[in-house]
Amino acid sequence: MSAESFITPVEEACRPSTSAEILAYLTRLAAGSTQARCLTLGHSVRGQALVALHCGQPTPGALRVLLVGSHHGGSEPAGGEALLTIARDLLYGDLSALLERFEFMLVPNANPDGRDAGSARNANEVNLNRDYGVLSQPETQAMNALLLAWRPHIVLDAHESAALKRHTLGVEGYLTDFDCQLDIANHPASTAAQQALAADLMQLTLLEVRAAGLRAQRYIKEISSVRKPMTHGGMAIGRFRNKAALYGALSLLLETPMLPKDDVYPSYQNITERTAQQRLCLRSFLRVVARSPLAHGGISQAAMGLGAGRALSLSGRYQVDPHEPVRWIDLRRYPSREPIQLPFANHGRLRPGPVVVVPTTYYITEHMGVFARTLDAHGLRYEWVTQAATVPVCSWRRAPTGQRAVPENRLLDLTVGHLQVSSAQPHVRLLCLLLEWESPSALRRHLPFQQLALQGDFHSVHRARAALATD
Numbered sequence: 001m002s003a004e005s006f007i008t009p010v011e012e013a014c015r016p017s018t019s020a021e022i023l024a025y026l027t028r029l030a031a032g033s034t035q036a037r038c039l040t041l042g043h044s045v046r047g048q049a050l051v052a053l054h055c056g057q058p059t060p061g062a063l064r065v066l067l068v069g070s071h072h073g074g075s076e077p078a079g080g081e082a083l084l085t086i087a088r089d090l091l092y093g094d095l096s097a098l099l100e101r102f103e104f105m106l107v108p109n110a111n112p113d114g115r116d117a118g119s120a121r122n123a124n125e126v127n128l129n130r131d132y133g134v135l136s137q138p139e140t141q142a143m144n145a146l147l148l149a150w151r152p153h154i155v156l157d158a159h160e161s162a163a164l165k166r167h168t169l170g171v172e173g174y175l176t177d178f179d180c181q182l183d184i185a186n187h188p189a190s191t192a193a194q195q196a197l198a199a200d201l202m203q204l205t206l207l208e209v210r211a212a213g214l215r216a217q218r219y220i221k222e223i224s225s226v227r228k229p230m231t232h233g234g235m236a237i238g239r240f241r242n243k244a245a246l247y248g249a250l251s252l253l254l255e256t257p258m259l260p261k262d263d264v265y266p267s268y269q270n271i272t273e274r275t276a277q278q279r280l281c282l283r284s285f286l287r288v289v290a291r292s293p294l295a296h297g298g299i300s301q302a303a304m305g306l307g308a309g310r311a312l313s314l315s316g317r318y319q320v321d322p323h324e325p326v327r328w329i330d331l332r333r334y335p336s337r338e339p340i341q342l343p344f345a346n347h348g349r350l351r352p353g354p355v356v357v358v359p360t361t362y363y364i365t366e367h368m369g370v371f372a373r374t375l376d377a378h379g380l381r382y383e384w385v386t387q388a389a390t391v392p393v394c395s396w397r398r399a400p401t402g403q404r405a406v407p408e409n410r411l412l413d414l415t416v417g418h419l420q421v422s423s424a425q426p427h428v429r430l431l432c433l434l435l436e437w438e439s440p441s442a443l444r445r446h447l448p449f450q451q452l453a454l455q456g457d458f459h460s461v462h463r464a465r466a467a468l469a470t471d
């Protein structure tokens with residue numbers, strides 16, 4: 001069969017696909033090829049299958065590339081639509097040579113319920129691209145399980161962004177004005193080597209997209225006012241690209257713009273043009289990946305470990321870039337659409353926050369079942385305490401509402417049924433981010449954990465401490 005026999009819903013009807021249409025299209029693509037199969041990763045809140053298309057043969061040494069679209073459902077459909085054409089190009093078109101050296105996993109529709117409801121959120125009204133730190137939703141649990149099981153080397157998460165921010169920048173009389181933005185996973189807990197490799201991939205892709213005639217730039221966080229400084233993407237591990245990096249992937253974000261909905265376009269909300277733009281960016285990215293030396297040498301994911309006694313940064317902050325304190329950014333006046341450049345304070349430099357020393361072990365002494373389930377979902381190992389013992393720890397004493405909990409060195413009586421979590425495990429960085437008291441990504445800050453009743457004088461998670469003579 002040839003590529004011409006697979007017309008996507010956008011090509012046929014000039015409107016975004018429904019989740020059922022995407023599923024049917026992926027099924028047809030897979031049925032005609034020995035190189036592809038559909039995998040059900042899990043189900044959405046409303047019970048729709050979350051489907052991935054695997055392309056290529058599992059080959060030792062082959063680079064695994066994961067491409068995800070439409071985490072933000074019906075609000076950002078174009079990434080998913082473009083991924084349908086990429087799947088077709090890989091299986092029946094001009095990208096098929098890539099299958100000799102790469103394996104691909106394509107998830108065009110990461111939020112099926114949101115797509116069908118025309119919403120950015122899932123059916124529980126949760127923003128899935130903020131949920132990867134706590135994994136409270138079936139969709140994020142399924143995607144996270146894919147990261148753990150398939151261990152992609154390279155990840156790209158495709159998004160869209162409205163040029164008209166009706167309640168912020170639009171009120172000041174401006175629209176954003178770019179064709180393509182890319183960012184890397186930037187959490188300071190990911191390794192320097194990993195960030196450097198991902199930044200390289202990003203820069204090369206930006207050049208490639210520009211060579212194809214689009215205005216491409218490093219991602220600028222949504223501009224809410226022309227008087228505020230500019231920064232880059234958020235660092236929290238609730239975002240898919242940051243979470244994927246903590247499992248060792250080189251991970252990128254792609255964003256293309258949506259022009260104001262009230263304009264007149266040749267297709268429904270300009271979906272044909274938006275899809276073409278995403279497709280061009282995705283194909284540029286794949287050309288860069290194909291040429292990259294990574295494709296030959298392979299990427300070591302093992303370097304993600306970190307032993308007890310080593311330090312890592314739990315957070316980071318953007319600050320003024322001394323080399324370029326002011327940046328001129330392309331905008332358009334609204335409603336006239338006249339192009340304009342305005343100066344912004346450039347807070348584009350990421351400064352890692354204070355570091356913590358990785359302890360040998362964490363102990364968990366309350367709500368062990370809830371913690372165990374969550375650690376399982378994140379692919380983290382733990383053991384149940386089977387014998388009573390007394391261990392030196394640092395605990396956080398509970399404080400009245402509004403006051404800070406204070407760390408306190410003490411002896412902890414461990415009993416059967418408590419949890420001990422060793423830091424000698426592959427995803428130790430993630431472990432620290434989830435369990436450390438000061439971590440902005442700590443589980444304790446998330447709703448299900450905030451609702452747990454506490455019995456004792458201390459909070460539930462304790463850091464092991466080397467025994468001192470005074471204990």
Ligand SMILES: [Zn+2]
Pocket residue numbers: 071072076159160
């Ligand atoms: Zn988005």
